[in-house]
Amino acid sequence: MEVALSFANGDIGPLALFRRFRDDWLVTKQASWFFFLAALLTLALTPVFLGRVDPTRMSFWHRFSWGLLGVIGPVALFFLWIGMGRYWFRLDSSQPWAKKVWLAVLVFGIWYGACTYYFFAYLPQMLQRTRAGNLKAARKNA
Secondary structure (H helix, E strand, C coil): CCCCCCCCCCCCCCCCCHHHCCCHCCCCHHHHHHHHHHHHHHHHHHHHHCCCCCCHHHHHHHHHHHHHHHHHHHHHHHHHHHHHHHHHHHHCCCCCHHHHHHHHHHHHHHHHHHHHHHHHEHHHHEEEEEEEEHHHHHHHCC
């Protein structure tokens, strides 16, 4: 059995995952909620990263919940990091000096930088876009 692969759309290589986030999706309410959930999961993994979680002293259900977080969390943190990187690269409307600072935060802060970027750059811009969209709709209906 032969499997045919199409490379015409360019979805192969190290940037393939980066291109999965379309610009129009990054500014939707759904994306904002997914990024919020990913930021929370990333922050919830902090005790694991710091070695503060001792599964030998936990009940089965506590171990199960930490294990579930250990499976979902890494996917969420890379989703957040790549998504915030894509948003910064393509859509961020910050001043040029602020974009340089945010680049350093995203590169050197890795997923904690992505959480910081989400709460202090992405989310305010999304709220501003939502308000601007609501204002345009209100003017149109008036």
